[in-house]
Amino acid sequence: MLSTVTLTLLKGFLGTLRLFSETLLFALPLGLIISFGSMHKLKILRLPVRFLIWIIRGTPLMLQLLVIYYGPGIILGNNVWGSGETGRFIAALCAFVLNYACYFSEIFRGGIQSIPVGQYEAGQVLGMTKGQIFFKVILLQVIKRIVPPISNEVITLVKDTSLARVIAVYEIIWEGQSFIKSAGIIWPLFYTGIFYLLFSGLLTLFFGFIEKKLSYFR
Amino acid sequence: MRILEVLNIKKDFGYIEVLKDISFSMDSGQVVSIIGSSGSGKTTLLRCLNFLEIPDKGVIKVRGETLFDSDKPDTRSEEAIRQKRLHFGLVFQSFNLFPQYTALENVMLAPSLREKKSFNDEGLRKRSSDLLSLMGLGERMGNYPHQLSGGQQQRVAIARALAMNPDILCFDEPTSALDPELTGEVLKVIRELARQKTTMIIVTHEMAFARDVSDVVIFMDKGVIVEQGDPKDIIDNPKEERTRKFLSALSRN
Ligand SMILES: Nc1ncnc2c1ncn2[C@@H]1O[C@H](COP(=O)(O)OP(=O)(O)OP(=O)(O)O)[C@@H](O)[C@H]1O
Ligand SMILES: [Mg+2]
Numbered sequence: 001m002l003s004t005v006t007l008t009l010l011k012g013f014l015g016t017l018r019l020f021s022e023t024l025l026f027a028l029p030l031g032l033i034i035s036f037g038s039m040h041k042l043k044i045l046r047l048p049v050r051f052l053i054w055i056i057r058g059t060p061l062m063l064q065l066l067v068i069y070y071g072p073g074i075i076l077g078n079n080v081w082g083s084g085e086t087g088r089f090i091a092a093l094c095a096f097v098l099n100y101a102c103y104f105s106e107i108f109r110g111g112i113q114s115i116p117v118g119q120y121e122a123g124q125v126l127g128m129t130k131g132q133i134f135f136k137v138i139l140l141q142v143i144k145r146i147v148p149p150i151s152n153e154v155i156t157l158v159k160d161t162s163l164a165r166v167i168a169v170y171e172i173i174w175e176g177q178s179f180i181k182s183a184g185i186i187w188p189l190f191y192t193g194i195f196y197l198l199f200s201g202l203l204t205l206f207f208g209f210i211e212k213k214l215s216y217f218r
Numbered sequence: 219m220r221i222l223e224v225l226n227i228k229k230d231f232g233y234i235e236v237l238k239d240i241s242f243s244m245d246s247g248q249v250v251s252i253i254g255s256s257g258s259g260k261t262t263l264l265r266c267l268n269f270l271e272i273p274d275k276g277v278i279k280v281r282g283e284t285l286f287d288s289d290k291p292d293t294r295s296e297e298a299i300r301q302k303r304l305h306f307g308l309v310f311q312s313f314n315l316f317p318q319y320t321a322l323e324n325v326m327l328a329p330s331l332r333e334k335k336s337f338n339d340e341g342l343r344k345r346s347s348d349l350l351s352l353m354g355l356g357e358r359m360g361n362y363p364h365q366l367s368g369g370q371q372q373r374v375a376i377a378r379a380l381a382m383n384p385d386i387l388c389f390d391e392p393t394s395a396l397d398p399e400l401t402g403e404v405l406k407v408i409r410e411l412a413r414q415k416t417t418m419i420i421v422t423h424e425m426a427f428a429r430d431v432s433d434v435v436i437f438m439d440k441g442v443i444v445e446q447g448d449p450k451d452i453i454d455n456p457k458e459e460r461t462r463k464f465l466s467a468l469s470r471n
Contacts, residue, residue: 118314125268125308126328126382127300136327140318217318218364 005179005188012175013195019089019161019171023096024154030097031104038109056102061095062163068095069167085170092164096157103153111146112138144214151207155200172196220282221246221417222386227276229262236262237273238441244386244434247415251428251449254438255464260421263438264388267419268308269299280305280385307384311391313371315363321374322346322359325381332382349377353407369400373407380416387411389420405431425468429453437461 037049056064069091073079081087115138123133162173176192179185222244229237236259244250252260265271267278269286272294278286285302286293293302315324325346326337335342350359353373363371372392379387389408393401405427411418412431422428428435428449435452437445437460445458456462 116314118310118312119316121270122310122314122316123328124270124300125303125306126378127304128328128331129300132331136331137316144318217362 001183005191008175008178009172009188009191009195012170012172012192015089015169015174016158016161016171016195017199019092019096019164019169020158022093023100023157023161026093026097027100027104030101032108034101034105035108035112038105039112053102053105056099057106061099061160062166064099065092065095065163065167068098088167088169089164092167092169096160096164100153100157104150107146107149107153108142110149111142114145115141140214144217147207147211147214151203154207155203158200158203159196219246220244221248221280223277223279224267225277225279227263227266227273227278229259229266229271229273236441237266240276240438240441240443242436242443242446244417244419246417248434249412249416249418249420249432250434250436251432252419252421252436252438253423253425253428253464255467257440258438259441260438261390264308264390264419264421267386267388268306269303270308272299304382305385307379307382307387309372309375309379309387309389309392311394313363313368313375313395315371315374315378317363320360320362321350321355321366321370321377324363324374325349325378328378329381346377346381349380350374352410353377354403367400368396369403372396372404376404376407376411380411386417386419389418389422391421391423393422393424423468425453425465437464439464 034049034053037045038053040046040049069081069088072081079087081091119137119141120133123137128136161171164171165174168174172192172195173189176188179188220243224243225241227237227240228235240259240263242250252263254260262271266273273286273288275288276286277284277288284290284293285305292298316327319327322343323337326342329335329346330337330339330342333342337343347356347359350356353376355370355373355377358366358370358374361370363374366374372395376387376392392408393404396404401424405424408418408420408427409431420428420432430449432449434446435449436443437452437456437458439460445452445456445461451457452461453465456465
């Protein structure tokens with residue numbers, strides 16, 4: 001029994017892992033782009049971006065999942081996501097990417113804006129280009145400052161992936177719960193908790209390592 | 219040789235006129251000190267020379283070449299300005315070293331980017347470490363800024379500015395952020411640079427230093443140059459009432 005449960009949960013965890021890693025893959029760069037938009041000097045760019053961030057951060061991810069999955073079907077009259085498992089996964093991924101990109105963008109904005117203007121000016125008077133100043137001077141300082149808040153978000157994401165089940169995306173809790181009906185046992189559900197704990201433990205170690213790597217300067 | 223001519227520089231921030239009509243010039247190898255009370259526009263003037271601010275009006279010429287002319291818009295493009303900045307260096311009151319680089323790397327960064335050389339380039343390393351040695355930091359090249367005292371950081375910043383070989387090196391109150399016991403070591407290296415005929419403009423509140431290091435002292439007040447000339451004349455026998463007031467207020471503190 002233990003091995004059947006383990007295998008099933010492992011399969012579910014693979015779904016969790018896939019949603020988790022693909023969300024990060026797209027949300028981190030998108031978040032950087034959104035943060036540039038939210039800091040742009042042109043109002044016509046900045047205000048809509050800030051509005052989007054407000055909407056996304058101000059409503060539950062659960063609601064966003066439902067709206068993104070069912071919305072197009074109801075409004076446009078055809079389900080853009082298709083009917084299969086893949087379609088549901090992509091819909092969930094879109095919701096997660098959008099949601100997390102907005103949170104990341106605020107972390108990036110905070111990080112970028114916390115760098116003293118003297119750092120830019122020192123680069124400028126040395127004749128460096130804007131790109132050189134950003135990549136050679138600013139970026140690493142920003143990364144150092146945002147590692148702790150990013151690590152927080154990433155660990156939250158591990159657990160948030162379980163929300164995807166509301167649109168029937170198979171992940172680990174979905175699989176764990178299935179044993180309640182099929183075999184009348186609840187312990188597989190607790191077992192899923194161990195997966196989460198181990199994974200977030202690994203991530204904590206990983207981010208701790210990065211923080212340590214960047215501790216050589218202040 | 220005339221190295222710098224500044225003609226009728228004006229700069230506003232909104233409705234405050236910070237620089238009203240600044241003109242002065244200096245020769246190669248000279249040291250010009252700028253003194254004046256807080257808010258008189260000294261920092262703004264240095265920032266205009268380094269194009270961190272763009273003057274609203276006026277002309278800036280280096281070695282006879284017009285770097286900036288408010289009447290000629292073609293002198294104002296971003297890339298053009300970046301090239302022109304290289305005529306000037308600026309040492310900030312707050313050092314502004316790059317924290318993720320060692321002292322040596324701080325000095326090497328800008329030249330390495332400009333000359334497309336790596337940090338391992340022999341010539342670049344030699345040049346940069348020589349500059350740090352000149353600053354008395356031969357032992358500190360591998361240290362990061364947070365491992366250095368304020369006086370050491372400021373000396374790294376001076377070496378970093380010198381590494382780009384500017385025609386004119388500007389200092390904005392280089393010792394104001396330092397504890398009194400650390401100002402001496404920074405003033406000493408500036409004195410040494412003056413002895414080597416480095417062309418410098420120094421904004422400072424250190425009157426004794428200004429008097430014996432500079433060839434010309436400029437006294438600024440409320441955005442205008444009130445008086446300029448030989449340091450001994452200006453500091454010991456000022457002609458203008460405003461200069462006298464400023465100097466006596468300074469010596470009272
Ligand atoms: N970016 C800015 N925006 C608006 N006002 C500014 C700006 N920079 C400077 N000022 C104003 O310009 C005036 C001159 O400032 P500046 O920093 O040039 O004076 P300063 O002579 O260097 O003074 P201090 O001795 O205190 O350094 C001040 O009134 C200051 O408030
Ligand atoms: Mg100032």
